[in-house]
Amino acid sequence: MAQFDPRRQPMRIAPHALTAVAAISVALLAGRVYQPAKAEEAPAFTSNQIAVLEAQAFAAGGTPAGLTAPEAVPVQIRKGETFEQAVRRTGIAPEEASAVVATLSNAMDVSSMRAGQKFETAIAKPRGGRGDARLIGLTMRTGPASQLTVSRSFDGALRLRALEEKVTHETVVLTGKVEGSLSRTVRREGAPAAIARVAGRLFSHKFDMDRDVKSNDEFTYVFDRTVTENGRTIGSGELMYASLKGVTFYRFQPAGAREAQYFDATGKNTRSAFMRTPLERGFRISSSFGFRRHPIAGFRKMHQGIDFAAGMGTPVVAPADGVVVEARRWGGYGNWLRIRHPNGLE
Numbered sequence: 068m069a070q071f072d073p074r075r076q077p078m079r080i081a082p083h084a085l086t087a088v089a090a091i092s093v094a095l096l097a098g099r100v101y102q103p104a105k106a107e108e109a110p111a112f113t114s115n116q117i118a119v120l121e122a123q124a125f126a127a128g129g130t131p132a133g134l135t136a137p138e139a140v141p142v143q144i145r146k147g148e149t150f151e152q153a154v155r156r157t158g159i160a161p162e163e164a165s166a167v168v169a170t171l172s173n174a175m176d177v178s179s180m181r182a183g184q185k186f187e188t189a190i191a192k193p194r195g196g197r198g199d200a201r202l203i204g205l206t207m208r209t210g211p212a213s214q215l216t217v218s219r220s221f222d223g224a225l226r227l228r229a230l231e232e233k234v235t236h237e238t239v240v241l242t243g244k245v246e247g248s249l250s251r252t253v254r255r256e257g258a259p260a261a262i263a264r265v266a267g268r269l270f271s272h273k274f275d276m277d278r279d280v281k282s283n284d285e286f287t288y289v290f291d292r293t294v295t296e297n298g299r300t301i302g303s304g305e306l307m308y309a310s311l312k313g314v315t316f317y318r319f320q321p322a323g324a325r326e327a328q329y330f331d332a333t334g335k336n337t338r339s340a341f342m343r344t345p346l347e348r349g350f351r352i353s354s355s356f357g358f359r360r361h362p363i364a365g366f367r368k369m370h371q372g373i374d375f376a377a378g379m380g381t382p383v384v385a386p387a388d389g390v391v392v393e394a395r396r397w398g399g400y401g402n403w404l405r406i407r408h409p410n411g412l413e
Contacts, residue, residue, distance in 0.1 A: 133193060133194055133198070134191040134192065134200070135191055135193075136191065137203040137204075138189070138190060138192070139188070139189060140187075140189070141185065141186075141187055141188075142154070144180055144181070144184045146182040149178075149180075150168060150171075150177045150178075150184075151164050151167075151168045153186075154188070157188050158190065158199065159190070159199055159200050163201070167217055170217050170225045171205070171207070171217055171227065173227055175207075175209065186205060189204040202217075202219075204219065205217040211293075211301035213231050214230050215227065215228070215229055232295045232296060233295065234293055235296070237291070237292060238289065238307075239258075239288075239292060240288075240289050241287070241290070243286060244284065244285055244286070245283065245284045245285075247282060249266075249267065249311070250263045250264075252286075253286070253288060258288060259292055259302075259303030262288065262303050266306055266311075269329055269337055270316075272337050273314045274311070280312070285311075285312070286309075286310060287308070287309070288310075289307045290304060290305065290306045291303070291304025291307070292304055306318060314331065314332075315331060316331055316337065317330050317332075385406055389406040389408040390406065390407045391406055392405050392406070392407050392413075
């Protein structure tokens with residue numbers, strides 16, 4: 068990857084909020100219909116073509132007498148549940164659920180699905196609530212830009228298709244002002260979570276992210292990402308440049324180096340500096356360095372550290388590169404790590 072040169076003016080792309088992409092429910096083909104033996108390899112569709120196919124599928128499939136118009140029903144496999152059992156929860160007949168499983172099995176191993184797996188269905192429910200519902204279509208994402216669909220053909224038979232979205236790789240220059248949280252702001256404006264996390268850790272070497280970074284502070288990020296044709300981000304590349312409140316970091320990876328490093332405007336490597344606050348989200352300082360009233364003994368005593376209070380599950384990171392030389396429980400301290408940093412610091 069070419070190194071980012073801040074002296075060159077990059078093509079700027081205005082920030083925008085990424086819109087959530089609705090799952091494609093069904094796709095039908097006109098003409099003679101065969102019983103599916105395996106998933107068909109289809110060319111990449113544009114978002115407009117997919118929308119047209121979906122509309123045609125609902126119109127062509129029609130709604131059988133006694134059933135309501137199809138509606139989207141998201142499903143998630145529960146713990147201890149099979150894929151077929153999850154499909155049956157939509158209200159369709161057992162034999163229809165078995166047919167759906169058999170059709171999808173031509174393209175994937177449905178027995179390997181685990182709890183938490185999500186898929187979308189289009190279901191026509193019985194009027195009056197009596198009788199079985201009818202499955203009009205089912206969509207399961209098999210990759211960041213690929214999915215399988217099971218849909219109804221004109222004679223009611225199930226048909227299987229494999230759809231692949233076109234993707235592009237782009238370099239984005241994202242500029243803006245902080246609105247509340249820096250991380251939430253850049254995520255809202257289109258930066259992937261991984262980019263927001265890397266930048267947040269870099270700036271933690273210079274700022275107390277809770278107290279020093281305020282609304283209307285200006286930022287600029289330059290990063291790579293992979294997006295689908297309709298703007299959905301499916302992968303993040305590298306953060307090449309980040310600037311906040313006049314503090315700038317550049318990514319540099321020498322030829323032959325295994326990994327890149329980040330340097331500030333003076334050429335100082337961030338790995339040589341300690342983070343101001345080694346926590347990734349909201350916290351408060353519950354006890355500062357210095358003399359204090361001991362919370363248990365009750366008398367004044369020197370407190371040789373700084374205590375942070377944060378919610379359960381808050382990620383804690385090492386303030387700088389180092390080697391873990393001891394890890395154990397230590398009385399009232401709980402889980403305790405001793406990390407040896409360069410220059411003899413621990």
